[in-house]
Amino acid sequence: MLMCRDLARIASDYIDGELGPMDTVSVKMHLMMCGHCRTFIGNLRSSVNLMKA
Numbered sequence: 590m591l592m593c594r595d596l597a598r599i600a601s602d603y604i605d606g607e608l609g610p611m612d613t614v615s616v617k618m619h620l621m622m623c624g625h626c627r628t629f630i631g632n633l634r635s636s637v638n639l640m641k642a
């Protein structure tokens with residue numbers, strides 16, 4: 590099972606869509622159970638979008 594610290598390590602690859610299918614599923618499963626990481630990914634995603642804009 591993916592841990593919060595593992596998710597933090599691969600979060601930017603997840604947002605960029607660069608994770609493999611297995612890792613992507615693991616991240617999605619974790620996000621369903623973990624509100625903390627949902628917030629974390631949400632914040633990261635908005636800052637990534639800001640940088641791209």
Ligand SMILES: [Zn+2]
Binds near residue numbers: 592593596619625626
């Ligand atoms: Zn988590």
